[in-house]
Structures are given as C-alpha cells and as structure tokens.
Amino acid sequence: MPNIHDDPAALKALQDAIYRDKILRARRMTVEQRLTEVFEQSNSQFGMMHAGAMHRLGTRDEAAGWREVRRWLERLDRVREHGLYVAEKPPGK
Amino acid sequence: MTLEELALKTVAAAESAGVDFMLVGSLAGVAYGVSSASPRVNLLVAEKVAGGLGMMTKALDPFVQFEPQVPSAPLTVGRRHVGTSRSTPAYMIELFELFDDGFVQEEFRRRRQVFVPMLGRSTWLPTAEDVIVQKLRWGRNKDLDDARDVLAVQGPESLDMGYIRDWCAQHGTTEHLEAALAGIPPL
Numbered sequence: 016m017p018n019i020h021d022d023p024a025a026l027k028a029l030q031d032a033i034y035r036d037k038i039l040r041a042r043r044m045t046v047e048q049r050l051t052e053v054f055e056q057s058n059s060q061f062g063m064m065h066a067g068a069m070h071r072l073g074t075r076d077e078a079a080g081w082r083e084v085r086r087w088l089e090r091l092d093r094v095r096e097h098g099l100y101v102a103e104k105p106p107g108k
Numbered sequence: 109m110t111l112e113e114l115a116l117k118t119v120a121a122a123e124s125a126g127v128d129f130m131l132v133g134s135l136a137g138v139a140y141g142v143s144s145a146s147p148r149v150n151l152l153v154a155e156k157v158a159g160g161l162g163m164m165t166k167a168l169d170p171f172v173q174f175e176p177q178v179p180s181a182p183l184t185v186g187r188r189h190v191g192t193s194r195s196t197p198a199y200m201i202e203l204f205e206l207f208d209d210g211f212v213q214e215e216f217r218r219r220r221q222v223f224v225p226m227l228g229r230s231t232w233l234p235t236a237e238d239v240i241v242q243k244l245r246w247g248r249n250k251d252l253d254d255a256r257d258v259l260a261v262q263g264p265e266s267l268d269m270g271y272i273r274d275w276c277a278q279h280g281t282t283e284h285l286e287a288a289l290a291g292i293p294p295l
Binding site for chain 1: 110111112115134135138139140141142143144145146147192196197198200222223224225226233248250257260261263292293294295
C-alpha cells in the first residue's frame with residue numbers, strides 16, 4: 016500500500032477533504048449552536064487535559080493534576096503572547 | 109466552574125456594573141467559524157459610568173483573581189485586565205478596554221446581540237467581517253487560521269468583502285487576507 020506521506024498531492028487532497036468536511040459541518044450550524052458547542056468542547060477538553068496531566072505526573076491526586084494543567088496553559092500563553100504585551104504604553108502611543 | 113458558568117458570571121457582572129461589552133477572541137471566532145475549545149473568555153469593554161470596570165472586577169472577585177498589573181498591547185494600545193478563575197480548571201478572563209482606534213471603535217459600534225441557549229441569555233458579538241479584520245490584524249498563526257475559517261464558513265460571497273478589504277488596506281494586512289482566501293480549498 017503506498018504511503019500517502021510520499022505523495023504531496025495526495026496528502027494535500029486528503030487535508031483539503033478533511034478541512035472541507037469541517038467547514039461544511041460548521042456551515043450547517045447557527046451562531047448559537049457553534050457557541051454552545053465551544054462551551055461543551057472546552058469543558059470536555061479540560062477533562063482530557065486533566066487526565067493527561069495526571070498520567071504525566073503519575074498521580075491520582077486530582078488537585079495536582081489541575082495545577083499541572085494550569086502550568087501547561089501558562090507555558091502556552093507565554094509562547095503565544097511572546098512580545099505581544101508590555102507593562103507600560105510605548106512612548107508616543 | 110465550567111467555562112459557560114464563568115462566561116455567564118462575567119456577562120452578568122458587566123451588565124450590573126453598567127459596562128458595555130462584546131465577546132472577542134476565540135469565542136467570537138467560533139461564533140462564525142469552526143468550533144474549537146478555548147480556556148478563556150475575552151471581552152472588549154466600555155464603561156458607561158466612571159468606575160464601572162472596577163465594579164465589574166469587584167463583582168467577579170469571589171470567582172476570579174485579577175492580576176494587579178495591567179499590561180497593554182503595543183499593537184493596539186488597549187489596556188488589558190487579566191484574571192484567572194479561582195476554582196479548577198483555571199479558566200482565564202481578559203478584559204480589553206475600548207480605546208481610541210478607528211477600527212476598534214467601529215467594530216464595537218457595529219456589535220450585535222445574540223442569544224446563546226447554553227448561557228440562557230443574550231450576549232454581544234462583533235460582526236463576522238469585524239472578526240476577520242481583527243484576526244488578520246493580530247496575525248498570529250492561530251489568528252490567521254481563525255480568519256481563514258470564518259471566511260470559509262461564511263463564504264466570501266455572503267460577506268461584505270469591500271468593508272474587509274478597506275480595513276485590511278488601512279492596517280497593511282491585505283497580504284494576510286489574500287493568503288487566507290487562497291488557503292480555502294474548493295468547497
């Protein structure tokens with residue numbers, strides 16, 4: 016069986032097909048439905064992150080798991096917001 | 109506390125403190141684009157009465173710990189209040205103060221009210237066009253993906269592309285816009 020990773024055109028076609036499905040699904044939803052879904056997804060994603068954090072720590076201590084999730088998110092924020100914010104307004108702004 | 113409970117408390121605190129607001133950031137992008145999980149509630153806020161923002165953060169204090177320092181973004185020069193929910197999981201709240209910027213003022217003026225069943229109440233959102241312009245302006249990888257998703261879901265044919273192009277030209281982000289449009293495969 017050919018490896019799709021060796022065929023850039025086939026890989027792009029697959030990626031486009033996956034993206035197309037995602038877009039067409041979103042188009043069938045209303046603004047209200049999409050907002051409802053993001054709240055549900057966010058809650059369940061946090062549950063999965065919590066499980067992953069506890070696994071990484073090798074603990075059954077849920078509080079420790081939540082602290083680790085928080086640490087992960089803080090690291091992510093530092094990466095995403097690097098250079099974006101300052102404590103004081105730049106001169107002349 | 110769940111994300112929607114935090115959003116609900118934030119919206120209620122804004123309304124009771126006389127603070128006009130609209131959802132921005134990931135939640136606004138999701139409203140018109142593709143659903144993706146977010147650990148934060150972002151609001152653009154404008155005081156109707158002096159001290160309203162202080163009243164709002166005080167009302168949220170039992171649930172949210174706000175950082176004492178107020179950072180601002182050189183890109184947009186808006187003051188930003190950052191808070192983290194006191195309960196687990198630690199969701200974040202960001203309150204961006206409305207400021208003297210032509211686009212941000214216009215975006216806020218054009219905001220629209222949307223009923224969110226999961227919150228059981230209405231909230232305020234920017235238009236889809238304004239979400240695209242702002243995401244392209246911020247220009248981080250995630251923002252550019254979000255802008256492309258909103259363009260793809262809404263469809264350029266149903267959007268006011270003239271409005272979007274005008275602001276992108278003013279912001280110097282036309283290249284980002286063209287790249288986002290080019291990134292949409294045939295649907």
